[in-house]
Amino acid sequence: MSDILVMRDLVGGYGDANVLQGVSMRAAKAEIVVIVGPNGAGKSTAMKAIFGLLKVRGGSITVDGTEITGWEPNRIVEAGVCYVPQVSNVFREMTVHENLEMGAFLRTGDLSAAYDRVYTLFPDLKERRKALAGNLSGGQRQMVAMGRALMLEPKLLLLDEPTAGLSPRYMEQIFQICRDVRDTGVTIVLVEQHAKQALAFADRGYVLAAGANRHEGTGADLLADRDVADMFLGG
Amino acid sequence: MGALEIINFYLVPGIVIGSIYALGAVGITLVFSILRYAHLAHGDLATLGAFLALGAVTLGGVSPYVALPVAMVLTAAAAVMIDKAFYAYLRERPKIVTVMASLGVALMVRAIVQVVWGVDSETYTRGIVRPDVWFGIRLRDRELITIFAMIGLVLALHVFLQQSKWGKAMRAMSDNPDLALLSGVDNKKVVMLTWIIVGGLCAAAGVFLGLNYELKAMMGWTMLLPMFAAAILGGVGRVEGAVLGGLIVGIAEEMSTLFLPTEYKAATAFAILLLMLLVRPTGLLKGKVL
Incomplete structure (x- = not known):
């Protein structure tokens, strides 16, 4: 299996402090990798590091x-990585369709296949394509955010807590969409607070603590691990 | 006083000066919503545009209407150069630093105008223009052209922002700058495009002010307060609001001379601004991004 993402011994952070103290991970083609860990473990920071949003000092x-x-x-x-931030991840004063259009900003040529693909994944959005993204519900907005990122047909999709603040129904829907996207050959790396549900659905997972790798393995293995359970799965 | 007198002596001049304010206010609102600072050199950029058109009229012997697009292009270029020379370095600093820098740029641009064209009043054409009478309403060609040019420019800008790829990029940058960057929008190009449009609009405001009144080194600076009042009145970030605000401020200024001495005209814009900030700080059309 070819690895789409390889991160080696990453050290970095905001300002002078190093939040990441040597994080390594990899993600293969068409794989869902979830990053979990207690608050302040550096999950989102690791993701932002991939996207060049913070100072990387090593690795x-x-x-x-x-x-x-x-x-x-x-x-x-341009290298084929799309990132969906956790908050303010849509253009609120633009329509759903315009949000998707902005996602495809770097693409030229006929985009109708890309629109079709996104609207097939998110039928709700097709109905509301003329609505302002800011007027949608939280779950629908998350779909717009993911749809925007998918317009570029990325190799690697980074999702920062895509289910934060969503009802269980939407959470399940977002996870299902992630599987559908993976099945089209896209690698997905996501950060999740809902560790149990996320590990159950992901192909593999990494548990971070204090800015470093603590555990890694398939979702099922991690769920069965005593130490992981003690750490933050609530026993 | 009859209705026709009110229309001829107060409403028509109000709409004309209001259209000029509208052109300036649209630019102010664009700078505010995309670059996020108040641009105090806006009026003097309009002065520069007016005098560049005068240069084309005197040197090229063309009519001011031919000089208008020339002045718009030159002022757009000047605006881009000012941004690169002064504002670009301050982009990461607190915005108030750029606001203060723009005050310095205002003084500098005015000084250049005074050095090149002198401090006396100038006009594009000499002689008295007789107005045409339409059902008792007296309109000069230049007044009609001012109003229609404003409508045309604003409509063109609206279509550009709503329909074109780069217009949408400008709206995206105003809506959510971080996400625009994550979508691959080149921030520098959007900033440059903004200054091209703003420079062009400034020149148009200046040329029409010079055409309907006269050209003076202080013409743009005195227009700064009514232009800001118009932008705030309409709701900052709203192009259509800036037009509405410009017309209201212009008409209110002219109408105020019915009750107040003419010297208080400028105070009317200030009064409207204060009233608006007290009653409805978001503006008539709720302020938002582009």
């Missing part, structure tokens, strides 16, 4: 064989 990040450490975010987008 390396490779996407599909190309080293992207220290690149500007717009070059990383």
Whole structure:
């Protein structure tokens, strides 16, 4: 299996402090990898590091064989990585369709296949394509955010807590969409607070603590691990 | 006083000056919603545009209407250069630093105008223009052209922002700058495009002010307060609001001379601004992003 994402011994953080103290992970093609861990473990930070949003002081990040450490975010987008932030992840004053259009900003040529693909994954959005994204419910907004990122047909999709604040029904729906997207050959790395549900649905998982790797393995293995359970799954 | 007198001596001049304010206020609102600071050199950029058109009229012997697009292009270029020379370095600093820098740029641009064209009043054309009479309403060609040019420019801007790829990128940058960057929008190009549009609009405001009144080195600076009042009145970030605000401020200024001495005209804009900030700080059309 070829690895789409390889992160080696990453050290970095905001300002002078290093939040990440040597994090390593990899994600294969068409794989869902979930990052879990207690608050402040550096989950979101690790994800932002991939996207060049913080100072990386050591280690390396490779996407599909190309080293992207220290690149500007717009070059990383061109390299086929899309990132969906946890908050303010839609253009509120633009319509659903325009949000998707912005997602495809770097693409030229006929986009109708890309729109069809996103609207097939998210039928709710097709109905509301003329609505302003800011007027949608939280779950629908999350779908717009994911749809925007998928318009670029990325190799690697990074999702920062896509289910935060959503009802269980939407959470299940978002997970199902992740599986559908994976089955089209996209690698997904996501950070999750709902560790139990996320590990149950992901192919593999990483447990971070204090800015470093603590455990890794398939979702099922991690769920069965005594130490992981004690740490934060609530016993 | 009959209705026709009110229309001829107060409403028509109000709509004309209001259209000029609208052109300026649209630019102010664009800068505010995309670059997120109040641009105090806006009026003097309009002065520069007016005098660049004067240069084309005197040197090229063309009519002011031919000089208008020339002045718009030159002022757009000047706006881009000012941004690169002064504001670009301050982009990461607190916005108030850029606001203060723009005050310095205002003084500098005005000084250049005074050095090149002198401090006396100038006009594009000499002689008195007789107005045409339409059902008792007296309109000069230049007044009609001012109003229609404003409508045309604003409509063109609206279509650009709503329909074109880069117009949408400008709206995206105003809506959520971080997400626009994550979508691959080149921030620098959006900033440059914004200054091209704002420079062009400034020049149009200046040329029409010079056409309907006269050209003076202080013409733009005195227009700054009514333009800001118009932008705030309409709701910052709303192009259509800036037009509405410009017309209201312009008409209110002219109408105020019915009750108040003419010297208080400028105070009317200030009064409207204060009243609006007290009663409805978000503006008539609720302020938002583009």
